[in-house]
Amino acid sequence: MSDGKQDFPVCFLENMGKHLKKSVPLRDYSNFKIGGKADYFFEAVSITELVKSILLARERSFPYFIIGGGYNILFDDEGFRGLIIRNCVQGIKQIGEKAEIEVLAGTRLEDLINFSIDKGLSGFEFLAGIPGTVGGAVFSNAGAFGHSIGKFLKDAEILNRKGKRVKVKRDYFEFRYRHSILSKQNDVFLRAVFKLQQGEKGEIKSRIEENLEKRKINHPPWDAAYAGSYFKNPVLPDGRRVPAAHFLDEVGAKNMKVGGAVVYGGHANFIINKEKASAQDVLSLAQELKERVKERFGVDLEEEVIFLPAGSSTP
Numbered sequence: 609m610s611d612g613k614q615d616f617p618v619c620f621l622e623n624m625g626k627h628l629k630k631s632v633p634l635r636d637y638s639n640f641k642i643g644g645k646a647d648y649f650f651e652a653v654s655i656t657e658l659v660k661s662i663l664l665a666r667e668r669s670f671p672y673f674i675i676g677g678g679y680n681i682l683f684d685d686e687g688f689r690g691l692i693i694r695n696c697v698q699g700i701k702q703i704g705e706k707a708e709i710e711v712l713a714g715t716r717l718e719d720l721i722n723f724s725i726d727k728g729l730s731g732f733e734f735l736a737g738i739p740g741t742v743g744g745a746v747f748s749n750a751g752a753f754g755h756s757i758g759k760f761l762k763d764a765e766i767l768n769r770k771g772k773r774v775k776v777k778r779d780y781f782e783f784r785y786r787h788s789i790l791s792k793q794n795d796v797f798l799r800a801v802f803k804l805q806q807g808e809k810g811e812i813k814s815r816i817e818e819n820l821e822k823r824k825i826n827h828p829p830w831d832a833a834y835a836g837s838y839f840k841n842p843v844l845p846d847g848r849r850v851p852a853a854h855f856l857d858e859v860g861a862k863n864m865k866v867g868g869a870v871v872y873g874g875h876a877n878f879i880i881n882k883e884k885a886s887a888q889d890v891l892s893l894a895q896e897l898k899e900r901v902k903e904r905f906g907v908d909l910e911e912e913v914i915f916l917p918a919g920s921s922t923p
């Protein structure tokens with residue numbers, strides 16, 4: 609790290625009244641259980657802390673990266689040369705008697721689902737079994753069974769590129785399959801209001817149980833170290849979106865292995881850290897899979913899992 613950046617922890621302490629943690633192993637914050645040490649690490653527990661820490665890093669041109677639950681991230685074996693900000697800003701409330709919920713971005717999806725059940729609000733049943741925070745889910749427009757989270761978002765508050773907290777409507781996010789504008793520009797999602805429907809608690813619960821059962825069929829065991837689907841489902845020239853697993857199956861992906869990284873035998877779109885895999889093992893295996901699919905079908909697979917190189921910097 610260059611000399612001009614050495615005083616960042618001091619400046620952080622002066623402005624935030626809190627110490628940054630140093631040399632934090634990122635494998636502890638990723639479901640892949642892979643990753644070297646981050647130079648600095650901070651857990652923001654309020655919107656003020658989250659916003660102030662980001663603005664400070666931006667003002668100082670100090671490299672930073674925001675994470676939620678770390679369920680969709682592959683960290684570098686070399687860790688991260690900068691500051692990882694973990695968003696732990698949690699909170700949920702119902703708006704009056706309406707079928708609307710206001711949620712802070714660091715809230716766990718599991719808590720959001722339990723809150724919806726408790727209030728008899730239906731819509732989020734498809735999220736059952738998807739781990740992570742609301743922020744991470746909005747970032748990639750997380751979804752399953754033909755639904756995705758963006759469809760339910762009514763309005764939100766973000767910290768924009770210019771460092772301003774602004775209110776935006778659903779359209780702002782440009783939600784598409786596993787995409788929102790957050791993955792294209794440097795906005796931070798802070799909170800949102802989601803619009804659901806009144807429902808019956810028992811029915812909501814049984815739909816959730818059904819979804820969880822469906823997931824059990826082809827997902828690895830709950831304690832497997834992986835980040836969900838590795839590749840997005842590609843769109844073919846005729847406009848059809850086809851499961852990536854279809855192509856991966858055809859090229860013999862299941863049980864393929866590089867170092868400690870293995871393609872799950874029960875579903876070809878899951879790469880698992882089986883035996884102390886390195887990030888490099890996972891990346892090499894993914895590259896081999898992409899090449900095979902390209903060669904055989906002419907299809908370009910795009911990663912759904914986000915790889916964070918050690919030397920990268922949020923613009």
Ligand SMILES: Cc1cc2nc3c(=O)[nH]c(=O)nc-3n(C[C@H](O)[C@H](O)[C@H](O)COP(=O)(O)OP(=O)(O)OC[C@H]3O[C@@H](n4cnc5c(N)ncnc54)[C@H](O)[C@@H]3O)c2cc1C
Nearest residue numbers: 676677678679680739740741743744745747750751797836
């Ligand atoms: C077992 C398993 C099953 C899964 N099943 C599914 C599934 O069915 N469908 C699906 O879509 N995904 C699935 N995933 C992937 C993952 O759960 C989702 O992508 C989830 O939304 C990630 O949330 P997170 O908080 O862990 O995000 P992280 O992994 O921490 O971060 C992901 C990205 O979001 C960004 N981000 C996080 N918070 C914010 C914020 N507040 N503002 C701006 N950017 C932010 C980060 O910078 C990063 O780029 C699965 C993962 C696992 C391990």
